Amino acid sequence: MENLHHAIEDARSRFVAANPMSESADKAAARYLPGGNTRTVLHFDPFPLTLVGGDGAEVTDLDGHRYVDFVGEYSAALFGHSNAVIKAAIHEALEGGITMGAPTRYERELAGLLCERFPSLDQVRFCNSGTEANLMALCTARVVTGREKILAFNDAYHGGVVKFLGGQSALNVPFDFVLADYNDIEGTSAVIDGVGKELAAVIIEPVLGAGGNIQGNRQFLNMLRQKTEEVGALLIFDEVKTARLGPAGIQGMLDFNPDLTTLGKFISGGMPTGAFGGSAEIMSHYDPRRKGALAHAGTFNNNVCSMAAGCAGMRDVYTAARAAEFFDWSEAFRLSLNAMFSAKSVPLYANGMGSMIALHFSREPTKRPSDITAGCRKLRPLLHIELLLDGVSICSRGDLFLSLPMTDEHLAKARQALEKFADRYKPLIEETLAAHA
Numbered sequence: 545m546e547n548l549h550h551a552i553e554d555a556r557s558r559f560v561a562a563n564p565m566s567e568s569a570d571k572a573a574a575r576y577l578p579g580g581n582t583r584t585v586l587h588f589d590p591f592p593l594t595l596v597g598g599d600g601a602e603v604t605d606l607d608g609h610r611y612v613d614f615v616g617e618y619s620a621a622l623f624g625h626s627n628a629v630i631k632a633a634i635h636e637a638l639e640g641g642i643t644m645g646a647p648t649r650y651e652r653e654l655a656g657l658l659c660e661r662f663p664s665l666d667q668v669r670f671c672n673s674g675t676e677a678n679l680m681a682l683c684t685a686r687v688v689t690g691r692e693k694i695l696a697f698n699d700a701y702h703g704g705v706v707k708f709l710g711g712q713s714a715l716n717v718p719f720d721f722v723l724a725d726y727n728d729i730e731g732t733s734a735v736i737d738g739v740g741k742e743l744a745a746v747i748i749e750p751v752l753g754a755g756g757n758i759q760g761n762r763q764f765l766n767m768l769r770q771k772t773e774e775v776g777a778l779l780i781f782d783e784v785k786t787a788r789l790g791p792a793g794i795q796g797m798l799d800f801n802p803d804l805t806t807l808g809k810f811i812s813g814g815m816p817t818g819a820f821g822g823s824a825e826i827m828s829h830y831d832p833r834r835k836g837a838l839a840h841a842g843t844f845n846n847n848v849c850s851m852a853a854g855c856a857g858m859r860d861v862y863t864a865a866r867a868a869e870f871f872d873w874s875e876a877f878r879l880s881l882n883a884m885f886s887a888k889s890v891p892l893y894a895n896g897m898g899s900m901i902a903l904h905f906s907r908e909p910t911k912r913p914s915d916i917t918a919g920c921r922k923l924r925p926l927l928h929i930e931l932l933l934d935g936v937s938i939c940s941r942g943d944l945f946l947s948l949p950m951t952d953e954h955l956a957k958a959r960q961a962l963e964k965f966a967d968r969y970k971p972l973i974e975e976t977l978a979a980h981a
């Protein structure tokens with residue numbers, strides 16, 4: 545462990561030397577923001593870079609370095625940072641009036657675009673974030689079923705107050721959550737049997753995102769569909785991230801029909817957003833013309849910037865055809881990384897699917913969160929800082945999100961940086977993994 549510690553310290557000291565302006569901006573920010581931060585996931589040691597610009601698939605920091613941006617705003621920046629179509633739509637919306645307090649044409653059009661695209665959506669409602677979308681879906685399930693218990697998965701992330709990374713979070717909403725292990729068919733099936741008719745909903749990311757971009761096993765998802773029908777619970781697909789995978793997310797890919805789906809991130813072109821939806825029967829609870837309807841509120845649910853940007857993005861940029869092509873191109877990149885790691889016999893693996901990748905220090909795909917070793921977690925800071933020093937920005941936990949303006953040259957730059965990292969650190973990676981086996 546000495547060697548890993550020294551390698552990380554050495555990388556960090558080169559990072560500090562290269563980023564004096566970001567360092568002092570970070571220190572100054574701590575005066576009014578706790579730890580200089582207003583979004584925990586963006587913090588890393590020794591300090592996060594302050595970004596001053598973004599265009600296309602690249603970002604620039606305060607010290608003038610330029611990076612290929614694989615953070616991709618944790619998947620929300622699918623369109624990159626300066627898409628002309630999105631910008632024009634936002635400008636047009638602003639010209640028409642900013643906050644008007646009435647329905648506008650934009651949310652109506654965006655609702656149609658989403659419902660026509662995602663097979664399980666007859667109707668949707670908009671909100672302001674993926675977290676809010678999941679809270680609304682969970683509350684809907686509780687009301688519709690008249691039950692309290694919600695099955696979620698260890699290491700799942702559904703938002704800042706619905707997260708199970710390493711177990712329950714102290715900040716979680718006080719719902720009656722029951723936890724099972726992702727992709728564990730027998731264990732989960734037994735949990736559902738145990739809860740039985742008290743179960744309101746099962747909420748699942750069909751690719752476990754923050755938990756390591758782990759693909760949901762088809763049989764596992766089928767079991768959830770069957771069991772929830774048996775006990776009369778709703779199955780909620782959190783496609784906040786996965787909706788970008790192919791024309792209609794995982795539900796489109798697998799021809800799967802969840803009861804409720806939640807969306808967010810990219811669906812408003814990079815502007816703040818969230819949506820939840822499902823069958824007309826379930827969503828009719830929100831029809832204000834109906835007696836006893838549920839009142840769904842939110843001042844900014846239909847804000848014109850998000851809605852207009854979403855329309856332009858889904859209608860004119862991320863068409864079904866573009867989404868299919870982008871998935872194939874991204875998946876080829878992911879597979880090419882794995883071919884490179886395997887040829888070098890270095891224990892690195894690009895987990896995930898298409899444009900949602902997580903790098904794991906392992907020779908095998910990660911199929912369950914429990915496959916992620918302590919050694920893998922300990923090596924992440926080294927990978928993150930070394931890639932930054934090479935002009936490739938990835939999430940500190942090892943995620944990469946591809947974006948539409950990326951070119952083959954951007955991908956080649958990332959591949960080269962990873963190749964250099966693998967060549968330089970292979971013995972250290974092997975030693976660290978062995979020490980924590």
Ligand SMILES: Cc1ncc(COP(=O)(O)O)c(C=O)c1O
Nearest residue numbers: 673674675701702703784785808
């Ligand atoms: C799968 C998933 N669900 C929900 C959320 C929460 O979305 P937001 O950050 O917009 O609240 C996220 C955010 O990363 C997510 O990855």
